[in-house]
Amino acid sequence: MKDSIFTILTQRPLTNQVYELKLSGDCAAITRPGQFVNLRLEGLYLRRPISVCDLEGNTLTLIYKVLGKGTEQLSRMRPGETIPVLTGLGNGYDTALSGDRPLLMGGGVGVPPLYLLAKRLRGEGKPVAVILGFNTASEIFYEERFRDLGCDVSVTTADGSRGVRGFVTDALPEAYSHVYTCGPEPMLKAVFKCIHTGGSFSFERRMGCGFGACMGCSCRTVTGYKRICKEGPVLQKEEILWEG
Protein backbone atom coordinates (compact mmCIF):
# COMPACT_ATOMS: atom_id res chain seq x y z
CA MET A 1 0.00 0.00 0.00
CA LYS A 2 1.18 3.47 -0.91
CA ASP A 3 -0.24 6.94 -0.31
CA SER A 4 0.61 9.36 -3.07
CA ILE A 5 -0.73 12.32 -4.99
CA PHE A 6 -2.16 11.62 -8.44
CA THR A 7 -2.80 14.23 -11.13
CA ILE A 8 -5.80 14.00 -13.46
CA LEU A 9 -4.72 13.62 -17.10
CA THR A 10 -8.12 13.19 -18.74
CA GLN A 11 -11.71 12.64 -17.77
CA ARG A 12 -14.49 11.74 -20.20
CA PRO A 13 -18.02 10.33 -19.99
CA LEU A 14 -18.38 6.84 -21.50
CA THR A 15 -22.15 6.77 -21.07
CA ASN A 16 -24.74 8.97 -19.40
CA GLN A 17 -23.49 8.17 -15.86
CA VAL A 18 -20.20 6.32 -16.34
CA TYR A 19 -16.87 8.18 -16.49
CA GLU A 20 -13.36 7.20 -17.48
CA LEU A 21 -10.64 8.93 -15.45
CA LYS A 22 -6.94 8.77 -16.31
CA LEU A 23 -4.50 9.75 -13.61
CA SER A 24 -0.75 10.06 -13.39
CA GLY A 25 1.12 9.00 -10.24
CA ASP A 26 3.14 6.34 -8.48
CA CYS A 27 1.52 2.99 -9.40
CA ALA A 28 4.31 0.76 -8.03
CA ALA A 29 2.11 -0.68 -5.26
CA ILE A 30 -0.44 -2.05 -7.74
CA THR A 31 0.59 -5.66 -8.28
CA ARG A 32 -2.48 -7.46 -9.66
CA PRO A 33 -5.57 -6.85 -11.77
CA GLY A 34 -8.71 -6.66 -9.63
CA GLN A 35 -7.08 -4.55 -6.92
CA PHE A 36 -8.56 -1.18 -6.02
CA VAL A 37 -7.45 2.30 -5.04
CA ASN A 38 -8.97 4.63 -2.41
CA LEU A 39 -9.45 8.27 -3.35
CA ARG A 40 -9.54 11.13 -0.86
CA LEU A 41 -11.84 13.87 -2.09
CA GLU A 42 -11.94 17.42 -0.76
CA GLY A 43 -14.53 17.89 1.98
CA LEU A 44 -15.57 14.23 2.20
CA TYR A 45 -14.48 12.33 5.30
CA LEU A 46 -14.24 8.79 3.96
CA ARG A 47 -12.17 7.83 0.95
CA ARG A 48 -13.86 6.39 -2.17
CA PRO A 49 -12.72 2.89 -3.23
CA ILE A 50 -12.63 2.33 -7.01
CA SER A 51 -11.27 -0.71 -8.85
CA VAL A 52 -8.28 -0.41 -11.17
CA CYS A 53 -9.37 -0.63 -14.82
CA ASP A 54 -6.03 -0.23 -16.54
CA LEU A 55 -2.42 0.46 -15.78
CA GLU A 56 0.25 1.63 -18.21
CA GLY A 57 3.49 2.67 -16.53
CA ASN A 58 2.42 5.40 -14.13
CA THR A 59 -0.89 6.05 -15.85
CA LEU A 60 -3.86 4.69 -13.99
CA THR A 61 -7.32 4.33 -15.55
CA LEU A 62 -10.42 4.21 -13.36
CA ILE A 63 -14.01 3.83 -14.50
CA TYR A 64 -16.82 4.75 -12.14
CA LYS A 65 -20.54 5.39 -12.16
CA VAL A 66 -21.99 8.53 -10.60
CA LEU A 67 -24.05 7.14 -7.73
CA GLY A 68 -23.67 9.62 -4.87
CA LYS A 69 -21.98 12.72 -3.53
CA GLY A 70 -18.40 11.42 -3.92
CA THR A 71 -18.64 10.18 -7.49
CA GLU A 72 -20.65 13.28 -8.46
CA GLN A 73 -17.85 15.49 -7.09
CA LEU A 74 -15.22 13.36 -8.81
CA SER A 75 -17.02 13.69 -12.16
CA ARG A 76 -16.67 17.49 -11.95
CA MET A 77 -12.88 17.38 -11.50
CA ARG A 78 -10.70 18.54 -14.40
CA PRO A 79 -7.28 17.69 -15.87
CA GLY A 80 -4.44 19.08 -13.73
CA GLU A 81 -6.34 18.72 -10.45
CA THR A 82 -4.77 16.41 -7.86
CA ILE A 83 -6.18 13.61 -5.69
CA PRO A 84 -4.46 11.80 -2.75
CA VAL A 85 -4.77 8.10 -3.53
CA LEU A 86 -4.01 4.94 -1.54
CA THR A 87 -2.89 2.34 -4.09
CA GLY A 88 -2.34 -1.40 -4.08
CA LEU A 89 -5.41 -2.37 -2.02
CA GLY A 90 -7.01 -5.81 -1.96
CA ASN A 91 -5.87 -9.19 -3.22
CA GLY A 92 -6.90 -8.92 -6.88
CA TYR A 93 -7.30 -11.68 -9.47
CA ASP A 94 -4.75 -14.48 -9.79
CA THR A 95 -4.04 -15.19 -13.48
CA ALA A 96 -2.39 -18.49 -12.51
CA LEU A 97 -5.86 -19.95 -11.86
CA SER A 98 -7.08 -19.28 -15.40
CA GLY A 99 -6.40 -22.62 -17.06
CA ASP A 100 -6.23 -22.56 -20.86
CA ARG A 101 -9.67 -21.07 -21.62
CA PRO A 102 -10.52 -18.35 -19.07
CA LEU A 103 -13.97 -16.76 -19.20
CA LEU A 104 -14.53 -13.21 -17.92
CA MET A 105 -18.06 -12.13 -16.96
CA GLY A 106 -18.72 -8.51 -16.05
CA GLY A 107 -21.92 -6.65 -15.26
CA GLY A 108 -22.24 -2.85 -15.52
CA VAL A 109 -19.54 -1.09 -13.50
CA GLY A 110 -18.25 -4.55 -12.62
CA VAL A 111 -16.69 -4.58 -16.11
CA PRO A 112 -13.69 -2.25 -15.47
CA PRO A 113 -11.47 -4.52 -13.30
CA LEU A 114 -11.83 -7.26 -15.94
CA TYR A 115 -10.09 -5.06 -18.50
CA LEU A 116 -6.64 -5.15 -16.88
CA LEU A 117 -7.19 -8.83 -16.16
CA ALA A 118 -7.96 -9.51 -19.84
CA LYS A 119 -4.88 -7.55 -20.82
CA ARG A 120 -2.68 -9.60 -18.49
CA LEU A 121 -4.20 -12.92 -19.60
CA ARG A 122 -3.70 -11.96 -23.26
CA GLY A 123 -0.14 -11.00 -22.36
CA GLU A 124 0.33 -14.54 -21.09
CA GLY A 125 -0.81 -15.76 -24.51
CA LYS A 126 -4.16 -17.18 -23.36
CA PRO A 127 -7.38 -17.05 -25.40
CA VAL A 128 -9.86 -14.92 -23.43
CA ALA A 129 -13.65 -15.05 -23.73
CA VAL A 130 -15.52 -12.06 -22.31
CA ILE A 131 -19.23 -11.61 -21.61
CA LEU A 132 -20.24 -8.04 -20.86
CA GLY A 133 -23.71 -7.52 -19.38
CA PHE A 134 -25.59 -4.22 -19.35
CA ASN A 135 -29.17 -3.09 -18.81
CA THR A 136 -29.54 -1.47 -22.21
CA ALA A 137 -27.55 -0.57 -25.34
CA SER A 138 -26.88 3.03 -24.25
CA GLU A 139 -25.05 1.79 -21.12
CA ILE A 140 -22.52 -0.33 -22.99
CA PHE A 141 -18.86 0.71 -22.70
CA TYR A 142 -15.44 -0.80 -23.46
CA GLU A 143 -16.80 -3.49 -25.82
CA GLU A 144 -14.32 -2.45 -28.54
CA ARG A 145 -11.48 -2.08 -26.04
CA PHE A 146 -11.81 -5.76 -25.10
CA ARG A 147 -11.96 -6.69 -28.83
CA ASP A 148 -8.78 -4.67 -29.41
CA LEU A 149 -7.03 -6.92 -26.88
CA GLY A 150 -8.03 -9.90 -29.03
CA CYS A 151 -10.75 -11.17 -26.70
CA ASP A 152 -13.80 -13.07 -27.94
CA VAL A 153 -16.49 -10.63 -26.75
CA SER A 154 -20.21 -11.26 -26.25
CA VAL A 155 -22.63 -8.59 -25.05
CA THR A 156 -25.91 -9.10 -23.24
CA THR A 157 -28.56 -6.51 -22.46
CA ALA A 158 -31.47 -7.04 -20.08
CA ASP A 159 -33.87 -5.34 -22.50
CA GLY A 160 -32.51 -7.03 -25.61
CA SER A 161 -31.58 -3.69 -27.24
CA ARG A 162 -28.15 -5.10 -28.13
CA GLY A 163 -26.55 -8.56 -28.27
CA VAL A 164 -28.09 -11.45 -26.38
CA ARG A 165 -31.28 -10.57 -24.51
CA GLY A 166 -30.94 -11.33 -20.82
CA PHE A 167 -28.08 -11.56 -18.36
CA VAL A 168 -24.42 -12.60 -18.64
CA THR A 169 -25.44 -16.13 -17.66
CA ASP A 170 -27.62 -16.36 -20.78
CA ALA A 171 -24.50 -16.18 -22.96
CA LEU A 172 -22.49 -18.82 -21.11
CA PRO A 173 -20.40 -20.88 -23.57
CA GLU A 174 -20.01 -24.63 -23.22
CA ALA A 175 -16.27 -24.80 -22.73
CA TYR A 176 -14.20 -22.70 -20.33
CA SER A 177 -11.54 -23.48 -17.74
CA HIS A 178 -12.06 -20.81 -15.03
CA VAL A 179 -14.46 -17.90 -14.56
CA TYR A 180 -13.42 -14.42 -13.42
CA THR A 181 -16.35 -12.20 -12.58
CA CYS A 182 -17.33 -8.84 -11.13
CA GLY A 183 -20.73 -7.18 -10.95
CA PRO A 184 -23.76 -6.63 -8.75
CA GLU A 185 -24.28 -9.33 -6.12
CA PRO A 186 -27.41 -10.87 -7.70
CA MET A 187 -25.37 -11.36 -10.88
CA LEU A 188 -22.48 -12.95 -8.94
CA LYS A 189 -24.95 -15.29 -7.30
CA ALA A 190 -26.41 -16.29 -10.68
CA VAL A 191 -22.91 -16.90 -12.09
CA PHE A 192 -22.03 -18.94 -8.99
CA LYS A 193 -25.05 -21.19 -9.59
CA CYS A 194 -24.53 -21.91 -13.28
CA ILE A 195 -20.78 -22.36 -13.82
CA HIS A 196 -19.21 -25.83 -13.78
CA THR A 197 -15.62 -24.76 -13.05
CA GLY A 198 -13.82 -22.82 -10.37
CA GLY A 199 -14.33 -19.08 -10.27
CA SER A 200 -12.87 -15.87 -8.90
CA PHE A 201 -15.62 -13.50 -7.72
CA SER A 202 -15.00 -9.84 -6.96
CA PHE A 203 -17.29 -8.32 -4.31
CA GLU A 204 -18.27 -4.80 -3.39
CA ARG A 205 -19.01 -3.45 0.13
CA ARG A 206 -19.26 -0.11 1.85
CA MET A 207 -15.83 0.36 3.40
CA GLY A 208 -14.39 2.46 6.18
CA CYS A 209 -10.66 2.36 5.69
CA GLY A 210 -10.08 0.04 2.70
CA PHE A 211 -6.92 -1.51 4.14
CA GLY A 212 -8.06 -3.93 6.84
CA ALA A 213 -8.15 -1.81 9.99
CA CYS A 214 -11.81 -1.10 10.73
CA MET A 215 -13.64 -4.39 10.07
CA GLY A 216 -16.33 -2.39 8.28
CA CYS A 217 -16.57 -4.71 5.26
CA SER A 218 -16.29 -8.17 6.84
CA CYS A 219 -18.09 -11.18 5.45
CA ARG A 220 -18.46 -14.81 6.44
CA THR A 221 -16.79 -17.42 4.23
CA VAL A 222 -16.30 -21.18 4.37
CA THR A 223 -12.75 -20.51 5.60
CA GLY A 224 -13.70 -17.97 8.27
CA TYR A 225 -14.31 -14.24 8.45
CA LYS A 226 -12.73 -12.20 5.69
CA ARG A 227 -12.38 -8.50 5.06
CA ILE A 228 -13.53 -7.62 1.52
CA CYS A 229 -10.89 -4.87 1.43
CA LYS A 230 -7.96 -7.00 2.57
CA GLU A 231 -8.49 -10.75 1.99
CA GLY A 232 -10.87 -9.73 -0.86
CA PRO A 233 -12.33 -8.22 -2.91
CA VAL A 234 -11.79 -11.44 -4.87
CA LEU A 235 -13.08 -14.62 -3.24
CA GLN A 236 -12.83 -18.10 -4.71
CA LYS A 237 -16.06 -19.93 -5.55
CA GLU A 238 -15.49 -22.71 -3.03
CA GLU A 239 -15.13 -20.29 -0.09
CA ILE A 240 -18.20 -18.13 -0.74
CA LEU A 241 -21.16 -18.23 1.66
CA TRP A 242 -24.24 -16.36 0.43
CA GLU A 243 -26.08 -14.50 3.15
CA GLY A 244 -29.70 -13.41 3.10
Add this chain to the structure above:
Amino acid sequence: MGRLSVELCGIPLDNPVIPASGTFGYGYEFAELYDINILGSFSFKGTTREPRFGNPTPRIAECPAGMLNAVGLQNPGVDRVIDTELPRLARVFHKPVMANVSGFSLEEYADTCARLDPQPQIGWLEVNVSCPNVHGGGMSFGTDPAAAASVVRAVKAVTSKPVIIKLTPNVTDIVSVAKACEEAGADGVSLINTLLGLRMDLKARKPLLANITGGLSGPAVFPVALRMVWQVAHAVKIPVVGMGGVSSAEDVLEMLMAGAAAVEVGAANLIDPWACRRIIEDLPGAMDRYGIKNLKELRIES
Protein backbone atom coordinates in the same frame (compact mmCIF):
# COMPACT_ATOMS: atom_id res chain seq x y z
CA MET B 1 12.69 11.57 29.44
CA GLY B 2 11.90 13.53 26.27
CA ARG B 3 9.75 16.62 26.16
CA LEU B 4 6.86 14.56 24.75
CA SER B 5 6.87 12.01 27.55
CA VAL B 6 3.89 11.55 29.85
CA GLU B 7 2.77 8.90 32.34
CA LEU B 8 -0.37 6.80 32.46
CA CYS B 9 -1.22 4.95 35.69
CA GLY B 10 2.46 4.80 36.67
CA ILE B 11 3.65 3.52 33.28
CA PRO B 12 5.82 5.99 31.33
CA LEU B 13 4.90 6.78 27.70
CA ASP B 14 7.37 8.25 25.21
CA ASN B 15 4.53 10.41 23.95
CA PRO B 16 0.80 10.71 24.65
CA VAL B 17 -0.41 9.32 21.30
CA ILE B 18 -2.32 6.02 21.48
CA PRO B 19 -4.29 4.64 18.51
CA ALA B 20 -7.81 3.89 19.75
CA SER B 21 -9.36 0.45 19.89
CA GLY B 22 -11.14 -0.67 16.74
CA THR B 23 -9.11 1.52 14.41
CA PHE B 24 -5.76 -0.26 14.69
CA GLY B 25 -6.62 -3.98 14.72
CA TYR B 26 -4.00 -5.91 16.68
CA GLY B 27 -1.30 -3.64 15.30
CA TYR B 28 0.43 -5.52 12.54
CA GLU B 29 -1.46 -4.05 9.54
CA PHE B 30 0.08 -0.76 10.64
CA ALA B 31 3.44 -2.32 11.51
CA GLU B 32 3.73 -3.08 7.78
CA LEU B 33 3.42 0.66 7.12
CA TYR B 34 5.67 2.18 9.78
CA ASP B 35 7.56 1.33 12.96
CA ILE B 36 4.72 1.36 15.49
CA ASN B 37 7.22 1.54 18.34
CA ILE B 38 7.15 5.31 17.86
CA LEU B 39 3.67 5.29 19.45
CA GLY B 40 3.06 5.93 23.13
CA SER B 41 1.12 2.67 23.08
CA PHE B 42 -1.99 1.43 21.27
CA SER B 43 -5.30 -0.02 22.35
CA PHE B 44 -6.04 -3.26 20.57
CA LYS B 45 -9.32 -4.34 19.00
CA GLY B 46 -12.13 -4.78 21.52
CA THR B 47 -11.87 -8.35 22.71
CA THR B 48 -14.58 -10.56 24.17
CA ARG B 49 -14.50 -13.99 25.78
CA GLU B 50 -16.01 -15.73 22.73
CA PRO B 51 -15.19 -15.01 19.07
CA ARG B 52 -17.66 -12.59 17.47
CA PHE B 53 -18.46 -11.88 13.83
CA GLY B 54 -20.23 -8.64 14.71
CA ASN B 55 -23.12 -7.00 12.91
CA PRO B 56 -24.34 -7.49 9.34
CA THR B 57 -23.08 -5.05 6.68
CA PRO B 58 -23.33 -2.19 5.80
CA ARG B 59 -21.47 -1.30 8.99
CA ILE B 60 -20.09 2.06 7.89
CA ALA B 61 -21.76 5.34 6.89
CA GLU B 62 -20.19 8.67 6.09
CA CYS B 63 -21.16 11.85 7.93
CA PRO B 64 -20.09 15.48 7.72
CA ALA B 65 -16.58 15.51 9.25
CA GLY B 66 -16.93 11.98 10.49
CA MET B 67 -18.44 8.55 10.16
CA LEU B 68 -20.85 6.11 11.77
CA ASN B 69 -19.74 2.58 12.51
CA ALA B 70 -21.72 -0.40 13.70
CA VAL B 71 -19.06 -3.09 13.53
CA GLY B 72 -20.38 -4.75 16.68
CA LEU B 73 -17.15 -5.96 18.30
CA GLN B 74 -15.91 -8.35 15.64
CA ASN B 75 -12.94 -10.13 17.21
CA PRO B 76 -11.41 -13.62 17.36
CA GLY B 77 -12.07 -14.09 21.10
CA VAL B 78 -9.65 -13.80 24.00
CA ASP B 79 -8.05 -17.25 23.61
CA ARG B 80 -7.07 -16.57 19.98
CA VAL B 81 -5.82 -13.13 21.00
CA ILE B 82 -3.52 -14.73 23.59
CA ASP B 83 -2.42 -17.64 21.38
CA THR B 84 -2.04 -15.88 18.04
CA GLU B 85 -2.39 -12.09 18.09
CA LEU B 86 -0.13 -11.29 21.04
CA PRO B 87 2.80 -13.44 19.83
CA ARG B 88 2.50 -11.85 16.37
CA LEU B 89 2.40 -8.43 18.00
CA ALA B 90 5.47 -9.20 20.13
CA ARG B 91 7.58 -9.35 16.98
CA VAL B 92 6.71 -5.80 15.92
CA PHE B 93 5.82 -3.90 19.11
CA HIS B 94 8.05 -3.78 22.16
CA LYS B 95 6.12 -1.52 24.53
CA PRO B 96 3.23 -2.24 26.90
CA VAL B 97 0.01 -2.51 24.90
CA MET B 98 -3.45 -1.52 26.10
CA ALA B 99 -5.87 -4.45 26.09
CA ASN B 100 -9.40 -3.36 25.23
CA VAL B 101 -12.03 -5.69 26.70
CA SER B 102 -15.79 -5.89 26.21
CA GLY B 103 -18.40 -8.13 27.75
CA PHE B 104 -22.05 -8.98 28.10
CA SER B 105 -22.07 -9.90 31.79
CA LEU B 106 -19.96 -9.17 34.87
CA GLU B 107 -18.75 -12.74 34.77
CA GLU B 108 -17.60 -12.38 31.15
CA TYR B 109 -15.76 -9.12 31.83
CA ALA B 110 -13.98 -10.74 34.78
CA ASP B 111 -13.22 -13.94 32.91
CA THR B 112 -11.70 -12.16 29.91
CA CYS B 113 -9.63 -9.82 32.11
CA ALA B 114 -8.42 -12.73 34.24
CA ARG B 115 -7.10 -14.48 31.14
CA LEU B 116 -5.35 -11.33 29.90
CA ASP B 117 -3.91 -10.44 33.33
CA PRO B 118 -0.85 -12.78 33.18
CA GLN B 119 0.20 -11.54 29.73
CA PRO B 120 3.42 -9.55 30.20
CA GLN B 121 2.90 -7.53 26.96
CA ILE B 122 -0.22 -5.93 28.39
CA GLY B 123 0.28 -2.70 30.32
CA TRP B 124 -3.30 -1.63 30.96
CA LEU B 125 -6.76 -3.13 30.68
CA GLU B 126 -9.13 -0.69 28.98
CA VAL B 127 -12.55 -1.99 29.88
CA ASN B 128 -15.22 -0.89 27.44
CA VAL B 129 -18.58 -0.29 29.14
CA SER B 130 -19.70 1.87 26.27
CA CYS B 131 -20.06 0.02 22.97
CA PRO B 132 -23.22 1.44 21.37
CA ASN B 133 -23.46 -1.28 18.70
CA VAL B 134 -24.20 -4.42 20.68
CA HIS B 135 -27.31 -5.33 22.60
CA GLY B 136 -27.62 -6.75 26.08
CA GLY B 137 -24.14 -5.61 27.09
CA GLY B 138 -21.63 -2.93 26.35
CA MET B 139 -23.25 0.43 26.75
CA SER B 140 -25.92 -0.77 29.18
CA PHE B 141 -23.17 -1.04 31.82
CA GLY B 142 -21.80 2.38 31.04
CA THR B 143 -25.01 4.39 31.23
CA ASP B 144 -25.64 3.64 34.90
CA PRO B 145 -23.09 4.65 37.58
CA ALA B 146 -23.88 1.63 39.78
CA ALA B 147 -23.60 -0.85 36.91
CA ALA B 148 -20.31 0.70 35.77
CA ALA B 149 -18.98 0.45 39.32
CA SER B 150 -19.95 -3.22 39.46
CA VAL B 151 -17.86 -3.88 36.33
CA VAL B 152 -14.90 -2.08 37.93
CA ARG B 153 -15.14 -4.23 41.08
CA ALA B 154 -15.50 -7.46 39.10
CA VAL B 155 -12.44 -6.67 37.00
CA LYS B 156 -10.25 -5.26 39.78
CA ALA B 157 -10.80 -8.48 41.70
CA VAL B 158 -9.01 -10.52 39.00
CA THR B 159 -6.16 -8.31 37.84
CA SER B 160 -3.20 -6.43 39.22
CA LYS B 161 -2.82 -4.36 36.04
CA PRO B 162 -4.14 -0.81 35.90
CA VAL B 163 -7.83 -0.80 34.91
CA ILE B 164 -9.05 2.05 32.70
CA ILE B 165 -12.80 2.22 32.14
CA LYS B 166 -13.87 3.46 28.70
CA LEU B 167 -16.94 5.65 29.08
CA THR B 168 -19.84 6.46 26.81
CA PRO B 169 -20.91 10.01 26.02
CA ASN B 170 -24.50 8.79 25.55
CA VAL B 171 -25.50 9.79 29.08
CA THR B 172 -26.91 12.88 30.76
CA ASP B 173 -24.05 13.15 33.26
CA ILE B 174 -20.77 11.49 32.38
CA VAL B 175 -19.15 12.88 35.53
CA SER B 176 -21.34 10.78 37.82
CA VAL B 177 -20.34 7.60 35.93
CA ALA B 178 -16.65 8.55 36.08
CA LYS B 179 -16.88 9.26 39.82
CA ALA B 180 -18.62 5.93 40.45
CA CYS B 181 -15.79 4.15 38.61
CA GLU B 182 -13.17 6.03 40.62
CA GLU B 183 -14.87 5.16 43.91
CA ALA B 184 -15.08 1.49 42.87
CA GLY B 185 -11.32 1.42 42.37
CA ALA B 186 -10.72 2.20 38.69
CA ASP B 187 -7.17 3.35 37.96
CA GLY B 188 -8.26 5.61 35.13
CA VAL B 189 -11.03 6.44 32.69
CA SER B 190 -10.95 6.93 28.93
CA LEU B 191 -13.49 8.97 27.00
CA ILE B 192 -15.35 9.36 24.79
CA ASN B 193 -16.60 6.30 22.97
CA THR B 194 -18.76 7.11 19.93
CA LEU B 195 -21.97 9.13 19.98
CA LEU B 196 -25.04 7.19 18.91
CA GLY B 197 -26.20 8.30 15.46
CA LEU B 198 -28.28 7.39 12.40
CA ARG B 199 -28.15 7.96 8.63
CA MET B 200 -30.83 7.22 6.04
CA ASP B 201 -30.43 5.74 2.57
CA LEU B 202 -32.78 7.97 0.59
CA LYS B 203 -32.81 5.71 -2.48
CA ALA B 204 -33.69 2.58 -0.50
CA ARG B 205 -35.86 4.51 2.00
CA LYS B 206 -34.36 2.78 4.99
CA PRO B 207 -31.53 3.29 7.49
CA LEU B 208 -28.15 3.08 5.82
CA LEU B 209 -26.64 0.78 8.45
CA ALA B 210 -27.92 -2.78 8.79
CA ASN B 211 -27.80 -2.24 12.58
CA ILE B 212 -29.98 0.92 12.07
CA THR B 213 -27.90 3.00 14.51
CA GLY B 214 -24.13 3.39 14.77
CA GLY B 215 -21.47 5.29 16.66
CA LEU B 216 -20.35 8.71 15.40
CA SER B 217 -16.63 9.47 15.42
CA GLY B 218 -14.26 11.82 13.64
CA PRO B 219 -13.59 15.57 13.89
CA ALA B 220 -17.34 16.22 14.22
CA VAL B 221 -17.28 14.94 17.82
CA PHE B 222 -14.06 16.65 18.97
CA PRO B 223 -15.62 19.63 20.78
CA VAL B 224 -18.06 17.35 22.62
CA ALA B 225 -15.23 15.02 23.61
CA LEU B 226 -13.04 17.89 24.77
CA ARG B 227 -15.83 19.29 26.93
CA MET B 228 -16.44 15.90 28.57
CA VAL B 229 -12.71 15.33 29.17
CA TRP B 230 -12.56 18.75 30.84
CA GLN B 231 -15.58 17.99 33.05
CA VAL B 232 -14.36 14.55 34.09
CA ALA B 233 -10.70 15.55 34.55
CA HIS B 234 -11.77 18.25 36.98
CA ALA B 235 -14.03 15.92 38.94
CA VAL B 236 -11.82 12.84 39.47
CA LYS B 237 -8.25 12.34 40.68
CA ILE B 238 -7.48 9.28 38.51
CA PRO B 239 -5.95 9.89 35.05
CA VAL B 240 -8.20 10.57 32.09
CA VAL B 241 -7.38 9.35 28.58
CA GLY B 242 -8.95 11.80 26.13
CA MET B 243 -10.29 10.77 22.74
CA GLY B 244 -12.91 11.71 20.17
CA GLY B 245 -12.08 13.17 16.77
CA VAL B 246 -8.41 13.86 17.55
CA SER B 247 -6.73 14.35 14.15
CA SER B 248 -3.76 16.69 14.65
CA ALA B 249 -0.97 17.63 17.05
CA GLU B 250 -3.00 20.72 18.00
CA ASP B 251 -5.97 18.51 18.93
CA VAL B 252 -3.63 16.50 21.19
CA LEU B 253 -2.48 19.69 22.91
CA GLU B 254 -6.09 20.79 23.45
CA MET B 255 -6.92 17.43 25.02
CA LEU B 256 -3.92 17.63 27.35
CA MET B 257 -4.84 21.18 28.26
CA ALA B 258 -8.36 20.02 29.12
CA GLY B 259 -6.81 17.58 31.59
CA ALA B 260 -6.09 14.39 29.66
CA ALA B 261 -3.03 12.40 30.75
CA ALA B 262 -2.78 10.74 27.32
CA VAL B 263 -4.73 10.90 24.07
CA GLU B 264 -6.24 8.24 21.84
CA VAL B 265 -6.58 8.72 18.08
CA GLY B 266 -9.35 6.76 16.37
CA ALA B 267 -11.11 7.53 13.09
CA ALA B 268 -8.10 9.51 11.78
CA ASN B 269 -6.20 6.21 11.38
CA LEU B 270 -8.83 4.98 8.93
CA ILE B 271 -8.56 7.98 6.63
CA ASP B 272 -4.79 8.37 6.86
CA PRO B 273 -3.03 5.14 7.89
CA TRP B 274 0.01 7.22 8.89
CA ALA B 275 -2.04 9.67 11.00
CA CYS B 276 -0.49 8.78 14.38
CA ARG B 277 3.06 9.00 13.05
CA ARG B 278 2.26 12.39 11.50
CA ILE B 279 0.74 13.65 14.78
CA ILE B 280 3.79 12.54 16.79
CA GLU B 281 6.16 14.14 14.28
CA ASP B 282 4.12 17.36 14.32
CA LEU B 283 3.98 17.64 18.12
CA PRO B 284 7.37 19.31 18.78
CA GLY B 285 6.72 21.98 16.13
CA ALA B 286 3.24 22.64 17.46
CA MET B 287 4.63 22.91 21.02
CA ASP B 288 7.28 25.38 19.82
CA ARG B 289 4.64 27.53 18.15
CA TYR B 290 2.75 27.84 21.43
CA GLY B 291 5.79 28.08 23.71
CA ILE B 292 5.12 24.71 25.37
CA LYS B 293 8.30 23.22 26.85
CA ASN B 294 6.94 19.84 27.88
CA LEU B 295 3.54 18.19 27.86
CA LYS B 296 3.23 17.74 31.60
CA GLU B 297 2.99 21.50 32.16
CA LEU B 298 -0.02 21.79 29.91
CA ARG B 299 -2.98 20.91 32.08
CA ILE B 300 -4.87 23.96 33.26
CA GLU B 301 -6.90 24.07 36.45
CA SER B 302 -10.38 25.52 36.26
